[in-house]
Amino acid sequence: MERTSNLDDPSVATDRLDDDTDELPPWIDGDDLPVDRFLDRELSWLAFNQRVLELAEDETVPLLERVNFLAIFASNLDEFFMVRVAGLKRRIMTGIAVPTNIGTPPRQVLDDISRKAHELQERHAAAFRALVPELAEACIAIETWQQLDADDRAALDEVFSTRIFPVLMPLAVDPAHPFPYISGLSLNLSVRVRNPNSDKVEFARLKVPSVLPRLLRLPDDGSGRLRYLALEDFISNHLDELFPGMEILEHHEFRVTRNEDVEVEEDESENLIQALERELLKRRFGPPIRLEITDDMDDVTLRLLMQELDVTEAEVYRLPAPLDLSALFELSRIDRPALKYRKHVPVTPAQLVPGEPTERADVFAAIRSRDILVHHPYESFATSVQAFLEQAASDPDVLAIKQTLYRTSGDSPIVDALIAAAEAGKAVLALVEVKARFDEVNNIGWARKLEKAGVHVVYGLVGLKTHCKLALVIRREGDELRHYSHIGTGNYNPKTSRVYEDIGLFTADPQVGKDVTRLFNQLSGYAIEKKFKRLLVAPLHLRNGLLKRIRAEEQNAREGKPSGIRIKVNSMVDEAIIDALYRASQAGVPIDVWVRGICSLKPGVRGLSETIRVRSVLGRYLEHSRVFSFENDGNPAVFIGSADMMHRNLDRRVEVLVRLSAPEHLAEIDALFDLAMADTTASWWLDSEGAWTRKNRGPSGDTLDDMQDVLMRRRSLRRPSSGGGGSRRHGGNHW
Template identity: 70%
Template sequence: MIDSAIVDSGISDAEDDDFDDAVEAPDAQLPENRYLDRELSWLAFNQRVLELAEDPKTPLLERANFLAIFASNLDEFFMVRVAGLKRRIVTGLAVPTNVGTSPSEALAAISAAAHALQVRHATAWSESVRPALSEAGIEVVGWDDLDDTERSGMYDYFQAKVFPILMPLAVDPAHPFPYISGLSLNLAIRIRNARTGRQEFARLKVPQMMPRFVAVPGDGTRTRFLPLEELIAQHLDDLFPGMQILDHHTFRLTRNEDMVIEEDETENLIQALEAELLRRRFGPPIRLEIGEDMDAVTLDLLIKELDITEQEVYRVPGLLDLRALFEVAGIRRPELRYAPHVPTTALAFQPVDQESRADIFAAIRKSDVLVHHPYESFATSVQAFLEQAARDPHVLAIKQTLYRTSGDSPIVEALIDAAESGKQVLALVEIKARFDEANNIVWARKLEKAGVHVVYGLVGLKTHSKLTLVIREEKDELRTYSHVGTGNYNPKTSRLYEDLSLFTADAQVGRDLTRLFNELSGYAIEKKFKRLLVAPLHLRKGLLRLIDREAQNALDGKGGHVRIKVNSMVDEQIIDALYRASAAGAKVDVWVRGICSLRTDLPGVSDNITVRSILGRYLEHSRIFAFGNGGEPEVYIGSADMMHRNLDRRVEALVRVTSAKHVSELLALFDLAMDERVASWHLGEGGVWTRHSVDEHGKPLIDLQDRRMSSVKRRRQARAIR
């Protein structure tokens, strides 16, 4: 989503869905009502984010950050999911949701839940976080809270910095109602013309390029901010001289910003995408947020002019668009934030001494290396791997998938350096990564200019896998070094997202990746891979086979066990397989961050299923799939969530982890997450998530992420002692 968000919606990160969530024919042995509504489950996820903001034990500025994340998440939910449902209604594509309800019924349920959450969100800010910030010396004030000297200083700021860029737009017979851009904050102003006596309407957009919270000069003992819209509202007379200001109200519009790209083999994808990005700005309205004091006359005008329904109007107490709290959360008050954690270099990649540089290839040749971000450094592992490959004269070729990366990416620079030094470089750039399309177009063109072979994957499929293949000449032979990850090649989000990286020199993985890259860049069609499970052809079938094997092991008395960690659990076939495994007696543990359509309250069906969710300072983003396999665990990591798009319409890859040490480490991590002594949310009756953060004595439960940071720190200290 954004660099500052550590808990995201699972919409932009998991990107898009074409809303083909129609329920398949019921399994004869399973009840029909066996899924939870995916949209309401997403809202329940965002409620968990809100609960972190409401918790007084969460550091204060982190609480402000979680409020901003909640707001940003909800915007994306409306722009994509709600927009999609509305599109289905308008176009008559009345495909039922995953629980069999009509789109109109789903919209009504979403509206009720979202209205309640927005009010709760606003209340958390106004009645809890804002007063707590004030006690800590950080105030968001109103105009009435300022003295005359402060008001004079604010007026000077308004005249110098704000007034020149404001653009009041009148609405009258000569001036039609203006276009309202999505997610912009606006003032609706009613004025009386002193000359004619007529009432008029004007719209004023609050400038988005300026800080939303304007610092109020003071003596330095307190940090004080005035909302920009209030500063503007107090000086409307300057904008409408000779007019009587009757009333003003804030409002904010959300538009459909989903995109549909029709592809065929002859289309120039970049040009089509650029055109669609322009059209996105003019998507139909889907939500109107207004201040709680807006009068009926102004509201009726907005509803009429914006062609929006009353159900789509959200009356919010207090400030609109609390994404602006990212600004407050960034204040330098370390005592009000989580204790800092500096990622350590993975033990295998630590240099022999401080004077030397680690040889990444030599470390990988010794054995597979598993790195856990952000506890262990992305810069000294993934980034160092690519930078060493770029400068190594023995490296002949580099092949990589790029889904999302930062604007100043050292990953992209390494690929450019490699190409400019004469190496063969292939970059598969997924330019359809939602809300990163424009960024990725820029990088794709920059790579092409440097001589990188840039391809855009397979027609009709997004390439979501996180793969790098390096081919190096060693002793007159070619050797492959591979990286398979669960997260994007993005140095910025790598400090906020929890992910896993596997580095291996295993020849079989190298052959698998060689074939996969040939398929992505050319016309090869691979039937089978050895150590990879690849979507869309093999991954679903492979996972179903592994789950069914655990069900059979349970029936045979071998103690079947399935462990799955994902961002979203929605796919009906996978869920049904888990139900069957549970009914057969296999233990099923699901660790999910966001959406979960799996139920745990079906007697005789889900008795052996446990579902947990963990949210915190880092966004849990890795995907792990572990199977008991009769006492010889089989574990995979990779990029795929359990959603239709990931299994059917994307190129995804899971790699089997073969090191016994790494398998044990991943299973131990999973078992810790499911432990009753660890803080988490439990999925229970009726799809309700219950937070478990303290024990029966009121003592805080173990924070998994803190425990993981401590574990990495102890390993580093032990290495230093040796």
């Protein structure tokens, strides 16, 4: 397995648009702008998760979808603590400067996060309690042991003895048994018992096994209801079998969140896989940063846990049982279509529809005829991206395939296609990003599987994550070689493609092909590229390229020429980009920012950002595409790609944006922004104080349009349906 070196030459990966100047202009320093012009990024993320929670609280959302949003909220918050809060706390303890939160002391930021997180977790628990009776009305009952009758209990006693008891491991805490290690995100029972012979009180910890279903399906009682019992409730009512002869005094649930943000110190002399695997072992033993306990826990037990885990009062979250509501993902998978969003089957892009239903489309012929813009999940990943790679693997005229893999699914037809191509004798290069957070183990496995099949596997550049979404096919056609490129905004993951909104471009444009080829050469070898024609590439020059575009819009506005900026991203954090947008707004440039998650920009501030609007759209699909559109004096410049406006994307990752050229694609992007920003579309609006307000009803109380529903209807009306539908469950902690 190969690994390439980072290059210090400043000309590497240059994406200059108009000249060869690499220096940033002095107007981005921000010294003349208000100090308090940025919203705190961590609080902005919590505001995003609050929007997810608002969907769970919305009675117009189908019941099992509300359950799903509750699980997504819980999973999101776990990752937020494991990464963002952990990172902030580590920086405070080590004295490392925190790059954001300008003007706010880091410890105050941590206090603000704690206060808001406590509020949201309590609201989350209340939302779950409100859903329990609604689920019961729909014949889905989450029951407690106390609610079960004698027959149920007798049947479950046998289940406990044969299926639960053998896998439980109670651990005593006494002079001979030190306090056990509590793994991150595990659910545990604290148990205090009294020995009747000595009258001595002892403490024990019992881990709720993660190998068993968290919600146990109860036997049919003839009512037709689906009935469930929480595993910890079941175990708690059989503690006498685990501690025979002892008097059970107290038992409570608790859960610890640890710092699981892996930082790999890369050394060019060391194998990256080995370094990463070593760091992944450390992840299990990161310091605790949150302790969740049930609200009935006694003070004696709480003091013991706080002392042994070394957590502060602010890091304790006292909540009603049950803890860890990510378990609700299990309920969201119940097959009850009437309680879910109406099923949507993705359509095949018109250019890729075969002439006859029994035929397969010739993807290469379609791309040769004109560029193809695909929009997932409204359009099928299976009949576009997957078909592209599968045809490449089987086509005897294809000589080489090159692809980046950041995250992919467990059973991946994409990986299968690359393996098939290698086994057919084609040259195949896979750049596998083994440092994709929380997918490190999976990606190491993919890298080894691909390498065994004869695929050339590389990691990319030292010190950088390769986050760009690229696939390149080299095909022999007559006496020439033709480049077929796919550049997208989302991962090559068939499963998430059903629930993540993403955009991708297929093109046979020779200039794009040359750009992508040269970029792959840089990522896998030692090529030094000085210019890309159709691409903007991070980390060295993507930010600068966008700043030049924003500056040009500012200048056009001052000269009375047509101007305008529209940006769609997951996160808007980078100070240089935000400051440039402020200056463009001061010049009168109309600016629309469509953001899913974090936004540090303050819109609508008099004299600073009066022409800026910020909207957020959340729904059944996760908005994931990144789009940058500039009016450019009537000659629109529109880019799609993988980069968010964050330091990590612009400074520490390899990211790619590609410029669209087809007039119909520019019109499609413009129409997409028109729909998202329209007052008739349901969305959240950000104000200058950082508050997000949901706008889902019009002045007369009528329900506003659901943008994702509108797009589904539009695609279904104009294009034939295809395969590639399937499960529509959200992707856990990637939301």
